[in-house]
Amino acid sequence: MQYRTVPKNGDELSILGFGCMRLPMKDGRIDEIRAISQIRHAIDHGVNYVDTAWPYRGGGSEPLLGRALQDGYRDKVKVATKLPSWMIKSREDMDRYLAAQLAKLGTDHIDYYLIHTLDGPLWDTMERLGVSDFLDRATADGRIVNAGFSFHGLGPDFKRIVDAYPWVFCQIQYNFLDQEYQAGAEGLKYAASRDLAVIVMEPLRGGNLGLATPPPAVGELWDGAHVRRTPVEWALRWVWNHPEVTLLLSGMNEESHVEENLAIADTAHAGDLTGEELALVDRVGRKYHELMKVGCTGCGYCMPCPAGVSIPDCFDFYNKMSMFGNAEVVKLTYALRMSDELINSKPGYASLCTACGACLDKCPQHISIPDFLAEVVAVMEPGLKERVAMGKQLFKIEPK
Ligand code: SF4
Ligand code: SF4
Numbered sequence: 001m002q003y004r005t006v007p008k009n010g011d012e013l014s015i016l017g018f019g020c021m022r023l024p025m026k027d028g029r030i031d032e033i034r035a036i037s038q039i040r041h042a043i044d045h046g047v048n049y050v051d052t053a054w055p056y057r058g059g060g061s062e063p064l065l066g067r068a069l070q071d072g073y074r075d076k077v078k079v080a081t082k083l084p085s086w087m088i089k090s091r092e093d094m095d096r097y098l099a100a101q102l103a104k105l106g107t108d109h110i111d112y113y114l115i116h117t118l119d120g121p122l123w124d125t126m127e128r129l130g131v132s133d134f135l136d137r138a139t140a141d142g143r144i145v146n147a148g149f150s151f152h153g154l155g156p157d158f159k160r161i162v163d164a165y166p167w168v169f170c171q172i173q174y175n176f177l178d179q180e181y182q183a184g185a186e187g188l189k190y191a192a193s194r195d196l197a198v199i200v201m202e203p204l205r206g207g208n209l210g211l212a213t214p215p216p217a218v219g220e221l222w223d224g225a226h227v228r229r230t231p232v233e234w235a236l237r238w239v240w241n242h243p244e245v246t247l248l249l250s251g252m253n254e255e256s257h258v259e260e261n262l263a264i265a266d267t268a269h270a271g272d273l274t275g276e277e278l279a280l281v282d283r284v285g286r287k288y289h290e291l292m293k294v295g296c297t298g299c300g301y302c303m304p305c306p307a308g309v310s311i312p313d314c315f316d317f318y319n320k321m322s323m324f325g326n327a328e329v330v331k332l333t334y335a336l337r338m339s340d341e342l343i344n345s346k347p348g349y350a351s352l353c354t355a356c357g358a359c360l361d362k363c364p365q366h367i368s369i370p371d372f373l374a375e376v377v378a379v380m381e382p383g384l385k386e387r388v389a390m391g392k393q394l395f396k397i398e399p400k
Contacts (some may be wrong), residue, residue, distance in 0.1 A: 001046025001265055004246045007195040008168045009146060013078065015240055015247045016265035017049035017199065018042045020061045022251035030060050032067070038258050039068040045262050048077050051199075051249050053116055054084040054101065058394060066106035074107060080199075081105065082116035082150060083131075091130035098143055113144035114171060119153025123161050132165055150201065151183050154300035154312070158183040159190055169197035169246070175205050176238045176285045181298040181316070192244035200239050200248040207251075208324040209235040215291060215323070221284050226276070236264050238281050243270035292319040294372045295365050302359040302369060310338060310348025311359060311369060314376045321379070334380045335387035349384070350376035 003012040018039055024031040039050065050069075052061045062081060069077065081101050088094060102108060113135075115126060135147045148169035151158050162170065170191050172183040179185045191198050204210040210232035214222070222231060229237070239248050252258045273281075289295075296315035305311055317334040321327055340347045350373040359369045 001262070002240075002268060003048075006146075006169065006197040006246060008197070011078065011197075012048075013197070013247050014046055014048045014265070015245075015268065016042075016047055016261055017051050017080075017247045017249045018047050019201070019249035019251040020050060020052040020065050021056045022253045023057055023061060023064060024253040025057075030057050030064050032064060034255075035064055035253075036068040038252060038255060039065070040073060041255075042252070042258055042262065043073055043076050046265075047262075049080065049112070049199075049247055050077050051080040051112075052105075053082040053114075054087070054097065055394075062101060062104040063106075066104060070106070078111035079105060079107060080112035080114065081110055082114040085116050085118060085122055085126055088126065088129060088131075091134060094129075094131065094134040095138075098138060102143065109142055109145055111145045112169060113138070113147060114169075115147075115149040117152050118149050118161055119151070120157030120160065122153075123149075123157065123164070127164070135165065148196075148199075150199075151187075153182065154298075154303065155182070155184060155187055156300070158187040162187075162191055162194055162196065167196055169199060171199040171201055171249075173202040174200045174239060174245070175203050175209055175235060176281050177205060177209065177288055178202070179285075184298075188242065188244050197246040198244055200245050203239045203248045203250065204232065204235050205320075205324075206326075208320075208326070211324075215288075217291070218284055218287050221280065221287060225280055230260070232260060233264050234281060234284075236261065237268050237273060238278075240265075240268040241270060241273045241278075245270075288323055291323045293322040293375070294319060294367060296367060297365060302362045305353070305359055306356065307352045307354045308346050308348060309350060309352045309373065311373070313337060313348060314350040314373060314380075315367075317380060318372070318376045331380055331383070332387050332391060335384050336391035339388045339391070341388055341392055349381065350374075351381055353377075 002015045004015055005012055023035040050065060052065045054062065083094060083097055087097070101110065115131060138144045139147060146168035147165070148167050148171065149161060150171035151161065152173065172187055174188060188198055213219070214231055222234065236248065239245055250261050252261060294315040296312055298312040298316060300312055302311045317330055321330045338348045353370050353373045355370040357370065363369060
């Protein structure tokens with residue numbers, strides 16, 4: 001296992017973190033024996049950062065991790081979990097959720113505590129509710145050790161949030177397809193320049209970049225490489241090639257995933273990939289982009305839309321489906337993220353578009369935004385209400 005240093009506190013963290021979002025399931029519940037065995041096996045082989053969150057696995061991930069860290073394992077790792085920002089309605093809620101999480105995890109402190117899934121508007125809400133005061137106090141009294149945030153918004157908001165609090169770390173989505181999406185490469189460099197440790201999530205874009213059988217046009221490119229690597233290895237090595245990345249989280253739920261990731265993490269260093277290898281990964285990225293329906297880069301210049309449409313998010317979901325399939329999962333995620341039930345304060349569905357045209361001149365890609373949004377409506381929105389209801393069941397878990 002390789003380790004990298006957190007600039008602000010000197011912690012040496014394993015470059016592979018264990019993500020507890022996709023723990024193995026059996027009969028509709030976490031397969032506890034397998035999950036604990038996988039987590040402990042990873043720790044025994046050098047992983048020292050484990051990441052969970054309030055809603056993962058229907059609320060079962062945090063208590064499962066607490067049990068996995070019994071028998072002496074708690075002292076071997078840094079535990080990361082996240083304040084469910086979309087559930088927070090008051091300053092008191094923040095302390096209430098943190099207390100519940102400490103109890104669920106069976107610990108008296110969280111080593112790395114994140115404000116979960118921020119974007120610009122959600123950060124503004126959290127600030128208004130007093131999140132800075134909450135983090136100051138929880139850090140001072142030792143309930144949390146290091147404060148950070150995870151991000152799913154637009155680039156300019158990322159920089160604003162980085163500069164708004166003395167964070168120790170942040171967590172961003174980053175992989176060779178998302179170099180210009182959300183925080184992107186620019187955000188990665190910006191956070192590192194401010195001495196934040198950067199945790200990378202979605203290095204395989206929900207597993208899609210690591211499919212053993214990628215789209216044929218992509219498979220041909222990988223097959224032409226001078227060195228044989230699985231798509232997983234290419235994608236992970238590409239992330240670790242960045243010196244600004246502290247560690248990446250892999251949501252492992254098969255023993256073979258754990259073994260493969262551990263083996264790659266033994267030998268991956270920043271700056272390892274040759275120019276030829278980086279060019280190949282770029283070609284693969286471009287091929288994936290050719291498979292996209294809409295040439296949206298997620299820059300956000302078209303925002304805000306007066307009707308409230310979350311334009312880049314709508315196109316991102318539509319593209320995900322055209323590149324990788326998984327239609328039902330993508331539609332459920334679209335229904336949830338675009339609704340005002342969970343994360344956003346207002347809905348952002350494509351169907352809110354009134355075709356006013358105000359966004360058209362702002363798009364550097366000259367995308368016919370209302371026309372493509374109409375396609376998104378036709379493909380993603382039939383059955384929307386039912387999916388939102390299903391999502392509420394899955395994610396809205398009140399603290400006991
Ligand atoms: S055309 Fe549609 S997406 Fe564009 S600004 Fe008007 S309502 Fe918003
Ligand atoms: S639609 Fe155009 S302006 Fe809007 S995020 Fe996409 S590329 Fe940027």
